[in-house]
Amino acid sequence: MILAKVTIPRRTPTTDTSLIFRREAPIPWCHAFPGEITPQKLMAIGRIAEKYNLYTKITGGQRIDMFGAHVGDLPLIWEELIEEGFESGHAYGKALRTVKSCVGSTWCRFGLHDSVSYAIRVEERYRGLRAPHKMKSAVSGCIRECAEAQSKDFGIIATEKGWNLYVCGNGGSKPQHAQLLAADLDSETCIQYIDRFLMFYIKTADPLTRTATWLNKMEGGIDYLRNVVVKDSLGIAAELEREMQALVDSYKCEWREVVETPALRKRFTHFVNAPEEKDPSVKFEQLRDQKKAVEWK
């Protein structure tokens, strides 16, 4: 199925359906750059979580989860997070999620290249990108693969000569490893191929289809995909790159937009006709040193 136009669809109540409500209150989900965070930012998260009484957890995607906010507090929480330099992690969307990283050459004795810097570059390029389904990525600094790039929709592993690009890996209930698309790429070419690969996926995959399923259904499989992306067998590479660049250029942090737009901000209330009131059915109890929602049954 080819989408008619490559624009991020205007978000309506029905598109961003992955919002993790998780018992009474949506989570703010903040974004710490691929696994790297300064002491100052850690303290900011701690201060904000404590102020708003949020449950905090480190995620598998090297991010920080904050649960248990009242919906009316979300714009306030995000205003403070944005002030501290955070931005939306798009956990609620069929979008790019995390770009994991291993420590890499800066601090690891095995690191061939600076995987953290490259992961940050990749995440900053594709953050917020909407797609037929969620996308996860990783950059590993050597073959030991501490960032688990082979289980990602697109994963990058350092080699002596450059980067290996793997695609169409998925986790979940039927995990499947990514397959090698191209080897020993320089940093620019790797990004170029990712541009083409992602845009080809966005334009041709059925809705709610992860990359592994899309590849499994693709006639010609990885060889066909390699021909299209690397050898430009369909002659669409330039167009795909242009379209991706247009999306990259139009990125805006969605939570910042909410915080700065009164019309969007006022949507974050439980009762539209009693905006100051919190949801009376929300109840918490203690577990270890934090809170959890009271059992629903």
Added chain:
Amino acid sequence: MSPITKDKTNWFFACKVEDVPANGGVCIKYKDEQIALFHFARRGEWYASQNLCPHRRQMALSRGMIGTQQAEPKVACPFHKKTFSLTDGRCLSDEHECAIKVFPVKLEEDRVYIGVGGKEGSVVTA
């Protein structure tokens, strides 16, 4: 012979039309109850139901995804996607699930009113 029932619909002012997103829902507070109000903008239709999803008793239906199933308006709870008809409240995705309460909605210019009252209008709490 069935008893004659009087229409006891009590219309209360819920909110303005502009307060409800196009093709989405909001939650209305009515006394101690929570009512989900939906605007099907493309169809020009309004529906209302209890906010409580009977599946796991979460006040979430107002944040659900709306759509139609063979022209019947429906809402899917964002938690586990239990889907309910907005005409009679029955669960469309699971025949063993409880139905939800639905309420009539009327508009007067830009003001939205929801009908409660009598036996038919009683609302479900968490």
